[in-house]
Amino acid sequence: MKRLTKQDIDDQLKGLKGWEYKENYIFKNFIFQTFFEAFTLLCKAAFIAEKLDHHPDWSGVYNKVTLKLNTHDAGGVTQKDIDFAIEIEKSM
Numbered sequence: 001m002k003r004l005t006k007q008d009i010d011d012q013l014k015g016l017k018g019w020e021y022k023e024n025y026i027f028k029n030f031i032f033q034t035f036f037e038a039f040t041l042l043c044k045a046a047f048i049a050e051k052l053d054h055h056p057d058w059s060g061v062y063n064k065v066t067l068k069l070n071t072h073d074a075g076g077v078t079q080k081d082i083d084f085a086i087e088i089e090k091s092m
């Protein structure tokens with residue numbers, strides 16, 4: 001899959017609240033009230049990852065989650081990464 005240009009990525013991220021582009025990946029930091037809500041997001045991310053066959057780098061510390069994505073073969077951000085972010089936002 002073709003790597004997106006910075007302009008394409010910036011344009012697409014305008015519609016995705018909290019998502020940012022940095023050093024060849026897109027990411028979002030989430031902060032919840034509770035560990036359970038954070039864990040719920042990780043569960044949703046796991047199901048989306050399996051559906052799209054595209055898996056985020058993630059970290060979870062108590063009520064905070066970070067999701068980070070790029071496409072290994074392309075060496076950067078592709079439409080698959082954006083699609084993952086869209087699915088996550090739809091699930092919120």
Ligand SMILES: C[C@H](O)[C@H](O)[C@H]1CNC2=NC(N)=NC(=O)C2=N1
Nearest residue numbers: 053054055056069070071072073
């Ligand atoms: C074969 C399989 O489709 C690839 O290894 C997938 C799996 N999940 C992946 N996830 C992410 N984030 N980037 C990839 O390039 C990627 N590649």
